[in-house]
Amino acid sequence: MREEEAHSETPDFHVPYIYFPLHFQPETSTSVKGRHFYTLREAVAFLAGQLPRDWNLIVKEHPHHFRRLLKRVPGFYAQLAAIPNVVLVPHHSENGALGKHARAIACVSHSSITAHAVLSGKPVISLGASHIREAPNYFCVTTPAELREVMTRIATNDLVANHHAMDEFIRKLESSTFEGEFGERPDTLSESEWNRTMSLTATNIGQAIVEWLKLRQLAG
Numbered sequence: 001m002r003e004e005e006a007h008s009e010t011p012d013f014h015v016p017y018i019y020f021p022l023h024f025q026p027e028t029s030t031s032v033k034g035r036h037f038y039t040l041r042e043a044v045a046f047l048a049g050q051l052p053r054d055w056n057l058i059v060k061e062h063p064h065h066f067r068r069l070l071k072r073v074p075g076f077y078a079q080l081a082a083i084p085n086v087v088l089v090p091h092h093s094e095n096g097a098l099g100k101h102a103r104a105i106a107c108v109s110h111s112s113i114t115a116h117a118v119l120s121g122k123p124v125i126s127l128g129a130s131h132i133r134e135a136p137n138y139f140c141v142t143t144p145a146e147l148r149e150v151m152t153r154i155a156t157n158d159l160v161a162n163h164h165a166m167d168e169f170i171r172k173l174e175s176s177t178f179e180g181e182f183g184e185r186p187d188t189l190s191e192s193e194w195n196r197t198m199s200l201t202a203t204n205i206g207q208a209i210v211e212w213l214k215l216r217q218l219a220g
Contacts, residue, residue: 003074004061007081008088011098016155017056017087018125019102020047021095021113024062024070033109033128040108041079043127047106048086050147052155057083057106058098061091104154114138119166123154135169136160178204 011017022040023030030038037043048057059080065072081088089098095113099105105117109128118124123137125147133140137159139150153159180201185194213219 001066004077004088004091007077008090011056011058011087011089011093013097013101015054015056016052016103017058017101018047018051018104018106018154019098020044020057020059020106021098021111022059022062022065023108023111024064024068029107029109029111029128033130035128037108037127041076043108044080044086045083046127046144046147047125048083050144050151051085052151055103055155056085056087058087058089058102060089060093060095060098063091066091121166123159125150125154132169132173134172136162136165178208180204 020043025031025038025040030040034043037046044057044059051057061077064070077088080086099113099117099122102122104123104125105114106125107114107127107130109126110130110132114124114126114130115132118132118135118138121137124135124139126133126138126140127142128140130138130140132138139153141147141150179197181197182201189197210219
């Protein structure tokens with residue numbers, strides 16, 4: 001935390017920027033789907049290297065890293081802050097303000113912040129595969145050329161501005177997924193609502209497993 005504090009600063013919202021809230025680790029989004037971007041320093045450098053001229057990449061540590069007493073390697077924050085056009089902000093910075101003023105949100109493969117962003121119309125840059133990759137203005141990139149093209153589209157507002165596209169994505173998402181929750185209870189849910197969610201999760205997971213076994217002719 002002392003190292004992070006020594007290299008973090010207050011962002012300037014008047015400078016165009018991409019917001020990259022770091023993933024805590026270990027996590028599926030990086031450990032399984034991150035490819036070589038499991039090393040988040042490489043993800044930051046890759047994004048920063050293709051920014052439009054005079055743009056910044058604002059980077060914020062995931063607060064779970066401190067809450068759960070997880071460690072980064074020594075020098076991690078110093079290395080991030082040393083990358084040109086990277087602005088490291090304190091981990092307690094408010095996500096709402098950082099996301100609101102950002103031209104786009106970045107992630108390695110997916111996160112709750114990018115899911116909220118794309119559903120609210122904010123473009124997302126993903127460096128790996130994502131289960132919501134078909135959402136409008138959700139860009140999955142793997143090469144510098146692809147990232148440059150996406151950055152240009154974001155800078156020029158060459159984006160999908162069609163509510164029907166989002167409605168169609170949500171329709172497809174609902175038809176291919178089931179209701180459930182694998183995380184912690186959100187503050188917005190009452191105890192009775194949470195109990196209902198947990199009951200649905202248990203039921204739906206069981207049904208999903210049975211259907212999976214049927215497809216492989218392992219269940220009648």
